[in-house]
Amino acid sequence: MIIDGKKIAQNILRQVQDKFSKTEKQLKIVAVLVGGNPELKKFVELKKKAAEGIGIDFRVYEFPENITNNKLREELNKIVKVKTTHGVIIELPLPSHLNTQYLLNTIPEEKDVDVLSQKSQGAFFADRSKILPPSVEAVKQIFEEYKINPKGKTAAVFGYGLLVGKLMGHWLVNQGATVSIITEFTKEPEKFSKEADIIVSGVGEKKLITDGMIKERALVIDFGKDVDFETVSKRAGLITPPVGGVGPIVVAAVLKNLVELWS
Amino acid sequence: MIIDGKKIAQNILRQVQDKFSKTEKQLKIVAVLVGGNPELKKFVELKKKAAEGIGIDFRVYEFPENITNNKLREELNKIVKVKTTHGVIIELPLPSHLNTQYLLNTIPEEKDVDVLSQKSQGAFFADRSKILPPSVEAVKQIFEEYKINPKGKTAAVFGYGLLVGKLMGHWLVNQGATVSIITEFTKEPEKFSKEADIIVSGVGEKKLITDGMIKERALVIDFGKDVDFETVSKRAGLITPPVGGVGPIVVAAVLKNLVELWS
Numbered sequence: 001m002i003i004d005g006k007k008i009a010q011n012i013l014r015q016v017q018d019k020f021s022k023t024e025k026q027l028k029i030v031a032v033l034v035g036g037n038p039e040l041k042k043f044v045e046l047k048k049k050a051a052e053g054i055g056i057d058f059r060v061y062e063f064p065e066n067i068t069n070n071k072l073r074e075e076l077n078k079i080v081k082v083k084t085t086h087g088v089i090i091e092l093p094l095p096s097h098l099n100t101q102y103l104l105n106t107i108p109e110e111k112d113v114d115v116l117s118q119k120s121q122g123a124f125f126a127d128r129s130k131i132l133p134p135s136v137e138a139v140k141q142i143f144e145e146y147k148i149n150p151k152g153k154t155a156a157v158f159g160y161g162l163l164v165g166k167l168m169g170h171w172l173v174n175q176g177a178t179v180s181i182i183t184e185f186t187k188e189p190e191k192f193s194k195e196a197d198i199i200v201s202g203v204g205e206k207k208l209i210t211d212g213m214i215k216e217r218a219l220v221i222d223f224g225k226d227v228d229f230e231t232v233s234k235r236a237g238l239i240t241p242p243v244g245g246v247g248p249i250v251v252a253a254v255l256k257n258l259v260e261l262w263s
Numbered sequence: 264m265i266i267d268g269k270k271i272a273q274n275i276l277r278q279v280q281d282k283f284s285k286t287e288k289q290l291k292i293v294a295v296l297v298g299g300n301p302e303l304k305k306f307v308e309l310k311k312k313a314a315e316g317i318g319i320d321f322r323v324y325e326f327p328e329n330i331t332n333n334k335l336r337e338e339l340n341k342i343v344k345v346k347t348t349h350g351v352i353i354e355l356p357l358p359s360h361l362n363t364q365y366l367l368n369t370i371p372e373e374k375d376v377d378v379l380s381q382k383s384q385g386a387f388f389a390d391r392s393k394i395l396p397p398s399v400e401a402v403k404q405i406f407e408e409y410k411i412n413p414k415g416k417t418a419a420v421f422g423y424g425l426l427v428g429k430l431m432g433h434w435l436v437n438q439g440a441t442v443s444i445i446t447e448f449t450k451e452p453e454k455f456s457k458e459a460d461i462i463v464s465g466v467g468e469k470k471l472i473t474d475g476m477i478k479e480r481a482l483v484i485d486f487g488k489d490v491d492f493e494t495v496s497k498r499a500g501l502i503t504p505p506v507g508g509v510g511p512i513v514v515a516a517v518l519k520n521l522v523e524l525w526s
Contacts, residue, residue: 101389101390101391117385118382118385118386118389118391119381119382119385120385121384121385121388121389122380122381122382122383122384122385122386122388123381123385125384125385125388125429126364126381126384127364128364128381151448152448152449152450160436160437166388166433169432169436169444170429173423173432173444173446174423176446176448177448178443178444178445178446178448178449178450178455179443179444180441180442180443180444180455181432181436181441181442181443182441183436183439183441185414185415185439185440185441186415186441187415187441191458192441192443195454
């Protein structure tokens with residue numbers, strides 16, 4: 001079965017709008033976009049559309065590709081301090097000359113809808129965060145929608161990046177899954193993935209995961225467009241499609257986090 | 264081969280003393296001990312002996328088993344603020360009525376030699392901590408002593424506790440190992456452990472790991488006294504003994520962290 005990300009996203013947005021409409025606040029979220037990456041731009045547009053669709057202001061600050069670390073830090077320090085801004089997103093990946101974590105650390109915890117500053121990560125890994133990172137929230141929502149209980153199941157997480165793998169591994173273990181983390185250094189990824197009831201991937205490498213690598217009827221959640229959908233979907237029990245999969249759910253989760261933090 | 268923890272600890276302490284003697288500071292470390300757990304008391308005594316052996320002051324504050332969360336928090340807030348105290352250790356586990364993370368969060372990052380406050384964990388998981396958690400430092404020291412490169416190897420981590428498993432998993436992945444986290448919910452632990460080049464255990468359950476569960480010539484590092492040493496040691500390539508294994512290395516790592524933070 002193919003996971004209907006749009007439907008799940010709409011459900012989240014409906015709940016968010018309900019909760020939001022009960023507060024008297026006007027919420028505003030700001031996205032910081034560095035350089036001209038067209039995929040990132042498109043993703044920001046989707047966030048903007050979803051936010052505005054439920055009455056949340058959304059503003060994009062764009063900076064040139066060659067901005068320095070210090071200059072961007074300076075600009076961020078101004079942006080995050082604005083009282084009428086309730087959430088700040090730094091679109092990742094940043095150009096490679098910039099120090100991502102250092103820049104993410106400018107975002108105060110109460111505006112960190114992506115849960116990516118050092119302080120927010122500390123809260124998350126100490127299991128004391130008020131909100132979940134959007135990718136984790138997306139998986140949680142998929143589990144709820146399709147009544148999947150990860151306890152006692154085996155999970156293979158492909159990649160250990162800031163946005164998906166690192167956070168997902170921690171959360172899945174906390175849910176009672178036995179988690180294996182597969183990285184570029186793993187010699188036989190299929191040894192782990194073939195045994196896994198759940199596969200979560202966040203690498204960013206096309207056709208990294210093929211049908212020979214997965215267990216019959218596995219749940220496959222693809223954040224990195226890593227899965228060879230055409231073949232894997234025939235073998236998987238449940239799978240996110242490349243379009244209308246996790247994308248819309250992540251967008252909705254960001255807005256959910258904003259409203260959770262401010263209501 | 265049996266890992267000589269005492270020898271590794273002595274090497275660390277020698278380096279710590281060298282570095283420490285070059286500063287003009289008198290360093291003091293404080294251990295907070297709640298209740299009368301004799302094993303914890305013994306462990307604190309070992310830390311005290313090691314600290315004093317290299318000229319570092321060591322003071323123990325003892326509190327009764329039934330102290331309330333608020334009262335202990337109040338006492339801790341006083342202890343951590345003393346300017347002549349450079350490191351604070353809260354001996355774990357605390358009695359179960361206390362909120363461990365909330366209490367650990369009283370320790371400021373520059374005195375958090377165990378890397379356990381929410382803030383310190385944030386730094387560690389964001390790969391920006393100046394020091395490693397003592398259990399992780401101990402494994403690093405074992406790798407260095409026995410020239411083990413974890414990159415491309417498989418590792419099974421037993422347990423996902425605050426002191427060992429959670430931190431170890433992250434660090435081992437960062438070193439290029441393929442890590443599987445095994446918890447109480449794992450249905451077939453041996454499936455993972457039998458494939459593992461490296462086993463790190465921090466559960467606290469006697470004879471949890473038996474010789475049938477490990478790969479021939481594996482490296483076995485036991486923080487929880489979980490390993491059936493008599494049988495497993497015959498199969499393992501390298502193994503920590505129940506006494507003189509990781510214990511002394513962890514103690515030395517705590518003092519190393521103190522000196523790293525203050526020199």
